[in-house]
Amino acid sequence: MPRYQEILTDPSYAGQFVLMTNPHIGNTGVNFDDEESMQCFLGGLVIRSLSISTSNWRCAETLGDYLAERNIMGIYDVDTRAITRRLRQDGSLIGVLSTEESKTDEELLELSCSWDIIGKDLMLGVSCKTPYEWTDNTKSQWDFNANGRDGNTFHVVAYDFGIKHNILRRLASYGCKITVVPSTWPASETLKIKPDGVLFSNGPGDPSAVPYAVETVKEILGKLPVFGICMGHQLLGQALGGKTFKMKFGHHGGNHPVRNLRSGHVEISAQNHNYAVDPASLPEGVEVTHVNLNDGSCAGLAYPAQNIMSLQYHPEASPGPHDSDNAFQEFIELMKRAKENT
Ligand SMILES: NC(=O)CC[C@H](N)C(=O)O
Structure with a gap:
């Protein structure tokens, strides 16, 4: 359990x-x-x-x-x-x-x-050192939500800030071809290979301690559809001009109720974060899409004008409930719409 x-x-x-x-x-x-x-x-x-x-x-x-x-x-x-x-x-x-x-x-x-987590770049120690292709999907005996996938293939560049493999397995199960790149991978190299979308992953530590990653996110925003998960969401918040802050003891565990403000549905979600985005610091046009019902904190963002979506929690679960798996489908649809409009 x-x-x-x-x-x-x-x-x-x-x-x-x-x-x-x-x-x-x-x-x-x-x-x-x-x-x-x-x-x-x-x-x-x-x-x-x-x-x-x-x-x-x-x-x-x-x-x-x-x-x-x-x-x-x-x-x-x-x-x-x-x-x-x-x-x-x-x-x-x-x-x-x-x-x-x-x-x-x-x-x-x-x-x-002699130790403090504030101000430390912990991503460098956990990120991959060179890019690689990821092909494993969720094994058929464990897969779910498999109906309605239309067989389209989208190429996603996934920034490894400390990426959990289940994010990659779920993207592969939704039909994505994935190139995983290190946290320091230049935005210009990503843009050069013209992927359909970019994923900014989860990762450890203080999002204010990694300004180079915020710069990378900034350079990609508006040019490609992006999906940020946890650390990725926090870096997106900063790249959009918002601020992050350290929470008292954060959110951890597999039982956090989150309301999706667009659908009105409540999802029980897996969470693991000590920092959060302050929604009041975000510029106009950026929407808070999800709220943590335990404390009202920001659990998801979108900026439709720039094909941006992000979640503070873990749609890939592993461990945790699968209520939020549909977020990967939403990312596919974001990439599909962007492709149709070019
Ligand atoms: N799981 C994560 O990506 C953690 C996000 C962030 N580093 C925090 O602790 O808030």
């Missing part, structure tokens, strides 16, 4: 510890299919109780062995409810995990002061 494997391999957790509120973790082990990237980038995993037995038809190894092989620290027997309540009260905090028993509390406190 908590789908810890996708969370462990989501590059957006780079530089952060993940604390699971579900008390029992590890019972289905780890498998070959549920990887969201080639690596675990998170700082460490904090849980209440590690399952003493592992049982699932897809299981390839235990969670403990998986983390140990990747040199990722995991800690269990922790009062995760108490830490959750503290985080809700005080907001996100800096933590230190150490195996060195000789360290005093003062030394650990000092260590915690």
